[in-house]
Amino acid sequence: MRTDAAAQLKRSNNWRRAKKLIGYAIVYAFMVCLACVFMLPIFWMASTSLKLPQDIFAWPPEWLPSTPQWDNYAEAFSKYPLARYMLNSAILVVANIIGALFSVPIIAYGFARFDFPFKNALFLLMLSTMMVPGHIKLIPLFWLYSRLDMIDTYWPLILPAYFGNPFFIFLMTQFIRTIPRELDDAARIDGAGAWGILYRVIIPLSRPALTVIVVFTFLWVWNDFLEPIIFLRDWDSYPISVGLAFFQGRYSVEWHLFMGATLVSIIPILVVYFFAQRHLIGGLASIGIKG
Amino acid sequence: MILTRWRNMTTQERRDAKTGYLALSPWMVGFAVFFAFPILATFYFSLTQWTLVDPPVWVGLANYARMFTRDPLFLSSLKATTLFVVLSLPLKLVLGLMLALLLNLKIPGMNVFRTVFFIPAVISGVAVSLMWIWFLNPDTGVVNTLLHYVGVQGPYWFWDKDWALPSVAIMSIWKVGGAAIIYLAGLQNIPAHLYEAAEIDGAGKWRRFWRITLPLLTPTLFFQLIIELIDAFKIFTEAFVITKGGPLKATYFFLYYFYEEAFRNFNMGYASALALFLLVVIMGCTVLVYRTSGRWVYYEN
Numbered sequence: 246m247r248t249d250a251a252a253q254l255k256r257s258n259n260w261r262r263a264k265k266l267i268g269y270a271i272v273y274a275f276m277v278c279l280a281c282v283f284m285l286p287i288f289w290m291a292s293t294s295l296k297l298p299q300d301i302f303a304w305p306p307e308w309l310p311s312t313p314q315w316d317n318y319a320e321a322f323s324k325y326p327l328a329r330y331m332l333n334s335a336i337l338v339v340a341n342i343i344g345a346l347f348s349v350p351i352i353a354y355g356f357a358r359f360d361f362p363f364k365n366a367l368f369l370l371m372l373s374t375m376m377v378p379g380h381i382k383l384i385p386l387f388w389l390y391s392r393l394d395m396i397d398t399y400w401p402l403i404l405p406a407y408f409g410n411p412f413f414i415f416l417m418t419q420f421i422r423t424i425p426r427e428l429d430d431a432a433r434i435d436g437a438g439a440w441g442i443l444y445r446v447i448i449p450l451s452r453p454a455l456t457v458i459v460v461f462t463f464l465w466v467w468n469d470f471l472e473p474i475i476f477l478r479d480w481d482s483y484p485i486s487v488g489l490a491f492f493q494g495r496y497s498v499e500w501h502l503f504m505g506a507t508l509v510s511i512i513p514i515l516v517v518y519f520f521a522q523r524h525l526i527g528g529l530a531s532i533g534i535k536g
Numbered sequence: 537m538i539l540t541r542w543r544n545m546t547t548q549e550r551r552d553a554k555t556g557y558l559a560l561s562p563w564m565v566g567f568a569v570f571f572a573f574p575i576l577a578t579f580y581f582s583l584t585q586w587t588l589v590d591p592p593v594w595v596g597l598a599n600y601a602r603m604f605t606r607d608p609l610f611l612s613s614l615k616a617t618t619l620f621v622v623l624s625l626p627l628k629l630v631l632g633l634m635l636a637l638l639l640n641l642k643i644p645g646m647n648v649f650r651t652v653f654f655i656p657a658v659i660s661g662v663a664v665s666l667m668w669i670w671f672l673n674p675d676t677g678v679v680n681t682l683l684h685y686v687g688v689q690g691p692y693w694f695w696d697k698d699w700a701l702p703s704v705a706i707m708s709i710w711k712v713g714g715a716a717i718i719y720l721a722g723l724q725n726i727p728a729h730l731y732e733a734a735e736i737d738g739a740g741k742w743r744r745f746w747r748i749t750l751p752l753l754t755p756t757l758f759f760q761l762i763i764e765l766i767d768a769f770k771i772f773t774e775a776f777v778i779t780k781g782g783p784l785k786a787t788y789f790f791l792y793y794f795y796e797e798a799f800r801n802f803n804m805g806y807a808s809a810l811a812l813f814l815l816v817v818i819m820g821c822t823v824l825v826y827r828t829s830g831r832w833v834y835y836e837n
Contacts, residue, residue: 269643280652286671289678306676348562355559359552362541374571378770380791381815382574384581384798384808408566439555468660470773475799486662490777500670507666511659518658
């Protein structure tokens with residue numbers, strides 16, 4: 246009697262496990278197919294970038310080139326000022342990151358740790374500026390920058406970062422609020438002033454939030470398009486996003502080189518993304534939850 | 537008021553307040569220069585005729601009169617933008633949720649899939665556009681090749697006046713992983729004990745989805761709806777890079793029109809009026825969504 250029940254239990258356990266495994270297999274198969282579909286445009290770009298010029302319009306199209314032409318990349322780099330454009334983007338990224346790291350912690354520290362009249366109103370005002378689309382500001386800013394002789398320089402693309410991005414300020418303020426105030430008090434007893442506490446206690450403990458700021462700044466600046474085309478004139482000063490878009494107008498037939506250039510342009514983004522994925526998703530999640 | 541409050545504060549409180557204001561000062565300067573000034577100035581410029589060379593000339597409401605009564609481009613760009621919003625927004629919201637539900641299954645290795653599906657969302661609009669021009673190439677692109685294998689003659693996608701706008705919408709849906717990640721965070725915030733309790737009560741999977749998952753996810757849906765709405769109205773890069781607004785103005789979106797009026801034709805006054813109109817439309821839609829939120833967004837408290 247007892248052994249019967251045990252056997253039955255075992256059988257049903259086995260059955261349950263088998264069902265679970267079949268479920269896994271179905272889900273995996275579906276996810277793999279879906280992932281392949283999602284990756285097709287990227288795969289096609291990579292495949293084209295390794296083809297011979299005469300094969301790119303071949304019919305039926307080759308899925309994979311029979312002999313990958315790695316030299317295409319060297320040709321793309323020599324034919325288009327890719328390296329120059331990527332350097333320009335890198336300069337803009339670094340300047341914006343420095344600006345964000347300089348301004349955001351100070352402002353957020355003010356919101357998170359001090360009390361003053363109208364603090365909540367100012368915080369709300371700051372949050373509300375996040376909801377206003379940026380295009381509305383472009384014409385007056387263009388006028389302002391031309392009066393200051395800053396058109397065709399990087400200043401219009403860099404300066405705003407030094408005055409704090411509202412999204413980052415919000416993120417950082419929320420983060421600083423989670424740091425126990427006892428740590429501030431301990432530093433104060435050791436003789437640290439308000440700014441000493443910021444630089445010796447708050448900033449070292451804010452690594453996760455600062456990483457989110459760095460990663461988002463990188464992605465946004467690297468991908469920015471509208472502002473550079475408005476504020477920059479000189480082809481040599483273009484960041485990679487604008488440079489690529491303008492190649493297309495000039496050399497629209499060399500798709501093998503062109504797809505290689507596009508692929509190269511997203512490699513820094515992919516590298517940053519893979520290394521910082523956890524922080525990135527955490528940062529997005531936090532706006533999703535608290536926004 | 538502020539003065540009486542200030543007088544009633546202790547020395548320490550006053551010192552704190554001063555430090556606080558000092559800390560906020562970069563943002564306050566930035567707010568004045570990069571926010572308040574441009575918005576007020578756009579208001580003023582929209583009432584002028586101005587080509588940047590000469591000083592602005594006051595014309596009252598003439599720009600608005602032109603916009604609403606005799607500007608076919610205004611109407612067609614508004615129509616294209618609205619069509620894009622209506623096509624892409626619901627699809628993105630629903631498919632994003634479905635993808636998030638899949639990615640939320642408690643199965644080993646799901647992280648790899650999360651990484652893969654999120655990749656399109658981090659690539660720049662320009663790179664995505666270039667990739668998709670080639671991907672949707674009518675003759676040798678992947679999609680039309682596959683369609684050919686199953687015996688269907690694929691459309692001309694970006695190069696057909698009826699297909700161009702849907703093509704841009706499809707391309708924007710490729711970035712659905714960005715929305716899925718935010719839903720995922722919302723899903724993972726739903727307390728597990730609710731599901732356990734529902735299971736004990738004998739609720740099936742569908743019932744659990746409709747009665748627990750969906751209601752508790754409505755705050756995330758609401759947030760995502762507003763973000764995507766603003767984003768969809770601001771469509772620009774794709775049209776600029778791929779179609780140049782064509783064919784036959786089919787993808788001449790509102791922001792593109794604004795860009796050309798302002799920075800190609802230097803009709804700064806009229807462009808300011810266009811910019812303000814788009815702002816009012818976006819804000820109006822946001823307020824509308826916000827107003828309805830009381831009826832469908834579930835808040836725990």
